[in-house]
Amino acid sequence: MATTAQMTEAAVRRRAEEALARCRKLASFSEDQGSTRRTFLSPPIRDCHLEITRWLEPLGVAVRVDGAGNLRAIYPGTRPGALHLLIGSHLDTVPNAGAYDGALGVVLAVTLLEALDGRRLPFGIEIVGFSEEEGVRFGVPFIGSRALVGRLDEELLRLEDGRGISVREAIEDFGLNPAEIPRAALSGDALGYIEFHIEQGPVLEELGRPLAVVESIAGQSRIELTFLGHSNHAGTTPMNLRYDALAGAAEWIAAVENKARSVTDLVATVGKIDAKPGATNVIAGEVRLTLDVRHGGDEIRTQAVKNLVSQAQAIAARRGLTTRWKALLDQRAVPMDPFLIAAIERAITKSGASVHRMVSGAGHDAMILAEKIPASMFFLRTPGGVSHDPAESVAVDDVGKAIKCGLHLLDELASSPSIRERM
Amino acid sequence: MATTAQMTEAAVRRRAEEALARCRKLASFSEDQGSTRRTFLSPPIRDCHLEITRWLEPLGVAVRVDGAGNLRAIYPGTRPGALHLLIGSHLDTVPNAGAYDGALGVVLAVTLLEALDGRRLPFGIEIVGFSEEEGVRFGVPFIGSRALVGRLDEELLRLEDGRGISVREAIEDFGLNPAEIPRAALSGDALGYIEFHIEQGPVLEELGRPLAVVESIAGQSRIELTFLGHSNHAGTTPMNLRYDALAGAAEWIAAVENKARSVTDLVATVGKIDAKPGATNVIAGEVRLTLDVRHGGDEIRTQAVKNLVSQAQAIAARRGLTTRWKALLDQRAVPMDPFLIAAIERAITKSGASVHRMVSGAGHDAMILAEKIPASMFFLRTPGGVSHDPAESVAVDDVGKAIKCGLHLLDELASSPSIRERM
Numbered sequence: 082m083a084t085t086a087q088m089t090e091a092a093v094r095r096r097a098e099e100a101l102a103r104c105r106k107l108a109s110f111s112e113d114q115g116s117t118r119r120t121f122l123s124p125p126i127r128d129c130h131l132e133i134t135r136w137l138e139p140l141g142v143a144v145r146v147d148g149a150g151n152l153r154a155i156y157p158g159t160r161p162g163a164l165h166l167l168i169g170s171h172l173d174t175v176p177n178a179g180a181y182d183g184a185l186g187v188v189l190a191v192t193l194l195e196a197l198d199g200r201r202l203p204f205g206i207e208i209v210g211f212s213e214e215e216g217v218r219f220g221v222p223f224i225g226s227r228a229l230v231g232r233l234d235e236e237l238l239r240l241e242d243g244r245g246i247s248v249r250e251a252i253e254d255f256g257l258n259p260a261e262i263p264r265a266a267l268s269g270d271a272l273g274y275i276e277f278h279i280e281q282g283p284v285l286e287e288l289g290r291p292l293a294v295v296e297s298i299a300g301q302s303r304i305e306l307t308f309l310g311h312s313n314h315a316g317t318t319p320m321n322l323r324y325d326a327l328a329g330a331a332e333w334i335a336a337v338e339n340k341a342r343s344v345t346d347l348v349a350t351v352g353k354i355d356a357k358p359g360a361t362n363v364i365a366g367e368v369r370l371t372l373d374v375r376h377g378g379d380e381i382r383t384q385a386v387k388n389l390v391s392q393a394q395a396i397a398a399r400r401g402l403t404t405r406w407k408a409l410l411d412q413r414a415v416p417m418d419p420f421l422i423a424a425i426e427r428a429i430t431k432s433g434a435s436v437h438r439m440v441s442g443a444g445h446d447a448m449i450l451a452e453k454i455p456a457s458m459f460f461l462r463t464p465g466g467v468s469h470d471p472a473e474s475v476a477v478d479d480v481g482k483a484i485k486c487g488l489h490l491l492d493e494l495a496s497s498p499s500i501r502e503r504m
Numbered sequence: 505m506a507t508t509a510q511m512t513e514a515a516v517r518r519r520a521e522e523a524l525a526r527c528r529k530l531a532s533f534s535e536d537q538g539s540t541r542r543t544f545l546s547p548p549i550r551d552c553h554l555e556i557t558r559w560l561e562p563l564g565v566a567v568r569v570d571g572a573g574n575l576r577a578i579y580p581g582t583r584p585g586a587l588h589l590l591i592g593s594h595l596d597t598v599p600n601a602g603a604y605d606g607a608l609g610v611v612l613a614v615t616l617l618e619a620l621d622g623r624r625l626p627f628g629i630e631i632v633g634f635s636e637e638e639g640v641r642f643g644v645p646f647i648g649s650r651a652l653v654g655r656l657d658e659e660l661l662r663l664e665d666g667r668g669i670s671v672r673e674a675i676e677d678f679g680l681n682p683a684e685i686p687r688a689a690l691s692g693d694a695l696g697y698i699e700f701h702i703e704q705g706p707v708l709e710e711l712g713r714p715l716a717v718v719e720s721i722a723g724q725s726r727i728e729l730t731f732l733g734h735s736n737h738a739g740t741t742p743m744n745l746r747y748d749a750l751a752g753a754a755e756w757i758a759a760v761e762n763k764a765r766s767v768t769d770l771v772a773t774v775g776k777i778d779a780k781p782g783a784t785n786v787i788a789g790e791v792r793l794t795l796d797v798r799h800g801g802d803e804i805r806t807q808a809v810k811n812l813v814s815q816a817q818a819i820a821a822r823r824g825l826t827t828r829w830k831a832l833l834d835q836r837a838v839p840m841d842p843f844l845i846a847a848i849e850r851a852i853t854k855s856g857a858s859v860h861r862m863v864s865g866a867g868h869d870a871m872i873l874a875e876k877i878p879a880s881m882f883f884l885r886t887p888g889g890v891s892h893d894p895a896e897s898v899a900v901d902d903v904g905k906a907i908k909c910g911l912h913l914l915d916e917l918a919s920s921p922s923i924r925e926r927m
Contacts, residue, residue, distance in 0.1 A: 282740025299739060303784055315773035315796045316722060316865030317705025318889060320765045327774055331757035338751045342743045350738035351750055352779070352786050359776050361726055361794040361832070371784040373738045409784070442739030466741060 088196065088488070090481075096192050097481035103188045106132060107172070108180035116471060117178040120218035121248070122150045122255040129172045129184075133210060136191050142208075148261030149228030150212030150252060152187070156194050158205040163504055166494065167274040167454075168193065168487075169209030171225060171446055175217055179473020183214060185461070186277040189480070193487045202495045203504050204272050211446050218242045218251075226449035228265040272500065273421055273455035275490065276447045277483055279475055283466030284439065291479040292486060293439040294425040295458035298448040299375040300414035302386045306393055306406040308333070312358055312366025327356045327365035329402045336392045337372060340385060347385055348442060349374045371409070377440035379413050414440075415448045418455030424497070425457055428489035432482060459483055511619065511911070513904075519615050520904035526611045529555060530595070531603035539894060540601040543641035544671070545573045545678040552595045552607075556633060559614050565631075571684030572651030573635030573675060575610070579617050581628040586927055589917065590697040590877075591616065591910075592632030594648060594869055598640055602896020606637060608884070609700045612903070616910045625918045626927050627695055634869050641665045641674075649872035651688040695923065696844055696878035698913065699870045700906055702898055706889030707862065714902040715909060716862040717848040718881035721871040722798040723837035725809045729816055729829040731756070735781055735789025750779045750788035752825045759815045760795060763808060770808055771865060772797045794832070800863035802836050837863075838871045841878030847920065848880055851912035855905055882906055 108117045110125035110132070119125045130152050134144040137154055144154045152172065155165060170186020187210040194206060209229070216222030219240045227233045238249040238259060252259045285293055310324035334351045341349035350373045356365040372389060376382040390406055397404045426436045439460055447456040461483055464474045494500050531540045533548035533555070542548045553575050557567040560577055567577045575595065578588060593609020613631040632652070639645030642663045650656045661672040661682060675682045708716055733747035757774045764772035773796045779788040795812060799805040813829055820827045849859045862883055870879040884906055887897045917923050 280740065281737055282742070283736075283745045284740075284742060287745060301739070313706075313889060314704050314866060314891065315775055316724070316771065316798045316867075317703065317707075317891075318771065318865070319705070319707060319769075320761070320771060322706045322710060322889070325761070325773075327777065328757060328761045331754040331761075331774075334751060334754035335758065338743070338748070338754075346742075348739065348741070348743060350748075350785070350787055351754075352738055352784050352788055353782050354750065354777055354779050356775070356777050361775050362773070362796050363775050364773055365775055373785050375739050442741070443737060444739075466736060466745070468737065468740075 088485070093481040093484055094477065096196060096484055097477045100185070100188045100192045100480055100484070101475070101477055103136070104180045104184045107184045107188070113176070116176070117174055117180065118176040119172065119174045121173055121213040121224055122251045126150065126172055126212065127255070129210065133187065133191065137194070140194055142194065146257065147228065147265035148252065148257055148259060149225055149233050149265045150255055150257060151225045151228065151265060152208070152210035154208040156206040156208070157201070159201045159203055160504065163204050164270050164272040165205030165207045166272045167207045167209050167450070168276070169211065170276050170278055171211035171214035173213050173215050173217070175215050175469045177471060179468060179470055181279050181473055181475050182281065182468050185279060185475065189277045189483060189487060192484055193491065196484060196488055197491070202491060203501060204494070214446055219248055222444065223446065223449050224248065226446040228262055229267050230449055230453045231263070231266040233262050267453050271454045272503070273418060274447060274450040275421065276445060276456070276458045277487070278445055278458055278460060279468060279473070280460040280463045281443055281466070281468035282463065285437070285460065285462035286464060286466065288437065290435065290437050291462050291482045292429060292434055293437040293460040294422055294429065295417055295441045295447070295460055296422055296438045297377045297417055298415040298441045298444060299377050300379045300382050301410055301412045302374045302382055302408070303410035304372045304386060304390070304406050304408050305369060306372060306390070306404060307367060307369045308393070308397060308402050308404055310366050310400070310402045311364070313364045315362045315364055318364060323364055324401050325364050326368040326402060329396050329400045330354065330368040330370055332396050333393050334370070336396070337389055340389055344381060344385060346440060347374070347376050347381060349385065349389070375442050377414050415451050417447065417451065417457040420499070421455050421457035424493045425459065425486070425490055427493055428486045431489040432485045434482060459486065511908070516904040516907055517900065519619060519907055520900045523608070523611045523615045523903050523907070524898070524900060526559070527603045527607045530607045530611070536599070539599070540597055540603065541599040542595065542597045544596055544636040544647055545674045549573065549595055549635065550678070552633065556610065556614065563617055565617065569680065570651065570688035571675065571680055571682060572648055572656050572688050573678060573680060574648045574651065574688060575631070575633030577631040579629040579631070580624070582624045582626055583927065586627050587693050587695040588628030588630045589695045590630045590632050590873070591699070592634065593699050593701055594634035594637035596636045596638050596640070598638050598892050600894060602891060602893055604702050604896055604898050605704065605891050608702060608898065612700045612906060612910060615907055616914065619907060619911055620914070625914060626924060627917070637869055642671055645867065646869060646872045647671065649869040651685055652690050653872055653876045654686070654689040656685050690876050694877045695926070696841060697870060697873040698844065699868060699881045700910070701868060701881055701883060702891060702896070703883040703886045704866055704889070704891035705886065708860070708883065708885035709887060709889065711860065713858065713860050714885050714905045715852060715857060716860040716883040717845055717852065718840055718864045718870070718883055719845055719861040720800045720840055721838040721864045721867060722800050723802045723805050724833055724835045725797045725805055725831070726833035727795045727809065727813070727829050727831050728792060729795060729813070729827060730790060730792045731816070731820060731825050731827055733789050733823070733825045734787070736787045738785045738787055741787060746787055747824050748787050749791040749825060752819050752823045753777065753791040753793055755819050756816045757793070759819070760812055763812055767804060767808060769863060770797070770799050770804060772808065772812070798865050800837050838874050840870065840874065840880040843922070844878050844880035847916045848882065848909070848913055851909045851916050854912040855908045857905060882909065
């Protein structure tokens with residue numbers, strides 16, 4: 082069996098450059114002129130499917146599109162009917178997207194098959210290009226990966242987009258049969274799921290590291306909080322007789338920042354604020370804000386939210402204001418699979434890089450797949466932490482390291498006694 | 505000559521009750537059903553003119569409407585052609601208005617004439633009901649009083665409302681002739697201007713006083729300030745790698761509040777805030793806010809604005825943000841006339857109340873008239889500081905005290921040597 086070590090640095094670099102060029106090619110398939118936007122089963126998703134099919138043809142790998150619009154392509158293992166490892170990411174994008182979020186994970190899965198150079202492993206490899214992860218068209222994310230875990234249900238199929246087209250109709254309009262959705266679900270022959278994804282944050286760049294292994298997907302709380310005071314004339318109301326909801330809200334925004342800074346790895350964000358009546362010469366009587374809190378530990382996260390709500394109430398009480406709040410989201414952290422994490426770490430070590438574990442602050446398809454099968458992720462350093470933007474990028478050297486790590490990982494898994502005994 | 509002291513408390517109360525009933529009657533004249541809204545020369549302004557004409561008929565006082573739509577009615581003095589004192593306020597309102605802002609000042613002028621009970625003073629009294637003070641219809645306030653100081657010019661006449669109707673057309677549509685506007689201007693026979701107005705703030709209520717004399721109208725600065733950071737993913741960007749424009753803005757809002765609290769009589773307000781992109785899960789990259797600063801002293805006000813802009817720049821620098829700002833308004837304080845202030849104070853003392861001087865945080869027609877003639881104002885305690893709201897109110901006892909003070913003031917002026925020598 083050929084090993085990864087046999088690939089020259091020059092060959093790795095060529096494959097990395099080709100992978101980046103392929104991402105840029107996929108980015109040219111768009112609903113919008115001059116920028117990239119590919120929402121669920123929009124016409125450019127079909128262009129992606131056709132392009133990826135062309136890449137896989139020389140390998141003799143056939144492509145199918147499942148009932149949820151996911152691209153599925155199986156590279157068989159040494160024995161017919163053996164277990165297979167899923168590798169992939171999503172093919173949809175946000176509006177005005179970059180070229181690498183999602184696409185890179187699918188492209189690297191193809192690159193790994195090519196780099197195997199005809200080698201067969203004890204397990205098969207299934208490339209997955211999920212049809213929907215970003216939640217743009219229907220306001221709900223993970224439509225593609227939900228189908229693989231059997232959660233693309235009737236309620237979700239009835240959701241409508243801005244033009245009144247349902248998920249079901251979108252599937253039919255693409256030429257697919259919603260009745261086939263149950264066949265998209267994972268059967269018992271899935272060994273696990275591996276996803277390469279850009280970090281979409283500044284951490285690896287700050288640390289000077291090209292890659293990380295994702296040990297869990299952070300839990301998330303979102304709340305909406307309102308400060309209520311009295312709207313009054315900005316000229317005639319002395320400072321000591323004000324009930325200024327915006328001054329109270331500002332004090333709380335500072336408290337949110339302080340709290341998050343004081344707890345390791347906690348992030349807390351007030352991203353949305355609406356002050357009423359919102360006039361230059363009127364003291365705000367009502368301010369509505371959102372809070373987004375994330376952490377790998379659910380207890381830490383929920384305690385932080387509780388504390389911040391208490392602080393809001395205390396600030397309000399001191400100022401003669403009142404508060405109202407409601408939870409918008411309370412999503413538990415999803416741990417990645419320890420066996421896969423360890424295998425990825427060994428692969429990173431073999432490639433000569435040092436190991437770094439990260440909690441993903443963003444949600445990913447791996448989080449959904451983890452409901453049914455072992456899953457973990459590689460993060461690639463994201464210059465400037467910039468994503469969801471045409472300026473999104475990834476360094477060719479880092480992609481080369483990801484390819485080497487991916488091949489080491491396949492070798493790791495192929496030689497793993499625990500996997501061999503499941504074959 | 506009959507004197508004020510001869511009015512019984514019961515008679516004062518009857519007049520006060522009648523004044524309040526008249527305000528409520530005027531409030532029933534509205535562009536909107538179920539709430540009060542009277543913008544510049546809208547049909548209900550004519551209803552007000554007709555109603556006030558009916559009140560003045562028994563006194564033999566004729567009403568005219570000048571070229572700018574102001575109601576003008578002269579109660580002659582003992583000698584024909586003598587100087588006259590203007591007493592009045594505005595007849596227009598904001599949308600969803602209360603019954604007393606503006607209207608009370610016109611109604612009390614009528615009440616004072618009635619309370620004179622046929623007495624003539626050495627000077628005439630001209631009642632003025634300004635056609636426009638609030639700035640609602642054309643976005644520019646004081647259209648009525650500007651005409652009296654000769655500042656209702658061509659540029660203002662060309663301004664258009666939301667339906668594309670110009671000030672000039674509105675005047676014509678009301679059946680008036682814009683060519684008559686110059687004749688609305690004050691001639692040399694105006695002695696001064698007195699305005700009764702609700703305080704529109706909580707100060708007198710807090711002090712437990714029914715009335716105040718206005719010693720100046722505060723100067724006003726308005727600026728728009730923008731904090732610029734980097735919009736980033738709320739989940740993937742650690743706290744120490746953020747450039748959160750909203751966190752910076754919140755720190756500045758606290759600084760604005762602290763600054764105003766630390767300087768006597770300074771008020772500073774951030775009433776409007778807009779955070780972009782304004783999503784729950786995205787760190788704000790840009791926040792635009794307004795600042796409104798007012799004080800009776802121009803130096804104190806402009807220094808405060810300068811200091812707050814510097815503080816914004818310092819906060820931004822410390823956080824890796826930048827700022828932009830622009831001035832929206834820089835209006836000097838307008839002192840009221842010292843002779844009239846002193847006369848009002850003597851009148852208040854005579855009525856048995858204690859004297860309180862105030863700076864008006866809001867603009868008033870008296871501020872415009874002060875450009876040409878001596879002017880000052882009485883403020884009436886405003887329950888809860890509530891104005892520009894249907895819940896706006898004023899106590900019948902306080903209106904009674906205002907009537908008594910107004911009559912004492914007329915006596916004061918009538919017996920003043922300096923006024924007598926101008927007759």
